[in-house]
Amino acid sequence: MSDSDGLFDDVGTGTRTTPQTPAPSAPLAVRMRPASLDEVVGQDHLLGERSPLRRLIAGSGGSSVMLYGPPGTGKTTMASLISQATGGSFEALSALSAGVKEVRAVIDAARRRLVRGEQTVLFIDEVHRFSKTQQDALLDAVENRIVLLVAATTENPSFSVVAPLLSRSLVLNLRSLTDEDVRTVLRRAVADPRGLDGSVEVADEALEHLVAVSGGDARRALTALEASADGASDGVVAVADVEAAIDRAAVRYDRSGDQHYDVTSAFIKSIRGSDVDAALHYLARMMSAGEDPRFIARRLMIHASEDIGMADPTALQTAVAASQVVQLVGMPEAQLALAQATIHLATAPKSGSVTSALGAAMADVAAGKAGAVPPHLRDGHYAGAKKLGNAIGYRFPHDHPDGVLPQQYPPDELVGSDYYTPTDHGFERELGPRVGKLRTIIRSAVNRGRRH
Secondary structure (H helix, E strand, O other): OOOOOOOOOOOOOOEEEOOOOOOOOHHHHHHHOOOOOHOOOHHHHHHHOOHHHHHHHHHOOOEEEEEOOOOOOOOHHHHHHHHHHHEEEEEEEEEOOOOOHHHHHHOOOOOOOOHHHOEEEEEEEOOHOOOHHHHHHHHHHHHHOOOOOEEOOOOOOOHHHHHHHHHHHEEEOOOOOOHHHHHHHHHHHHOOOOOOOOOOOOOOHHHHHHHHHOOOOOHHHHHHHHHHHOOOOOOOOOOHHHHHHHHHOOOOOOOOOHHHHHHHHHHHHHHHHHOOHHHHHHHHHHHHHHEEEEEEHHHHHHHHHHHHHHHOOOEEEOOHHHHHHHHHHOOOOOOHHHHHHHHHHOOOOOHHHHHHHHHHHHHHOOOOOOOOOHHHOOOOOOOOHHHHHHHHOOOHHHHHOOOOOOOOOOOOOOOOOOOOOOOOOOOOHHHHHHHHHHHHHHHHHHHOOOOO
């Protein structure tokens, strides 16, 4: 379902459209879409007194806008408010159904209106799904302000929108709603005449469960609330009603409390202990409770270096790739990438050598062991460097057939210090002998009393 469902007529046809007042039978998420800036929740960083977005919504701005953020954060709301403020014609296209032909038809109609002094606002939902050709078709119209483009995307536009179109637009990043933001949205929907109009009450535990499963998505929270209210008995929505409505059991997990830290700790320790099944259990608990997937991805990236490191260098690549999937694809599809990364890390050989190596090096620096850089390693790319003795005698490793040669690299007082100690786990089993051999070759110059 796109962000614009139920908001505009004929989305994707290229036909002139105008924002509609939702019918009483419309979904709760559509009926509760903010009608003014005062009702917008969670985007204070974009709505300052003189912010570009506020000026646009007030009708005094002229920049095309790229609204980038997770689902349910208000992208379509902002487009609706901008269209109302301009007082001109409004066109809406969905990248899921519109092609170049529809884009050009809208632009041709906008040109005719512009002759009459009438501005056209073009809203494109899921613009990241437009091909390069479709995006290129917009460039002239955007640059010459034939249309005021308001585009919505859940993917980072730096990767999914062509550079010329991106440079002609103001990119605004909407943030996931906080738990308190979602509570505000839900409470308003229960009381507001456009919403449930006080026809039900929501128990505190049920409200918190709705917040937990929303994942910062207002539309998801309102959809779950509406389904829960339909099944509530005695006019009170309980946790059981929410569970039945969304087919998801309540998980004892508080993102700001002890359970958050306990489950996260158990997740990491299960991966470190190579118990892939336990790791997947705790991952499922976090995701079922609406944990921020970016938090999970960050923990996986940290763990890949902290507890696996060079025993399996591909573990970090997998964790980073999972983080990118979270950013570019979003939930729920990104759950699979997080699960894949969890399985990879849990089953990978383990090594704490990276952590130990960095810790030992940092300890020496903290103890004041930071002597002068050997002269031959210093920068020689400036006038007078050679007079100071800098960069004289440096030996270029690529000139040697083996790509490595005797030469001093650390300060004098740290010659012979071993920070990295490979284990015999995974790839480090091969790396250990290689590190020893490299140290022997490199340090032979120092051992013979040579200084280069």
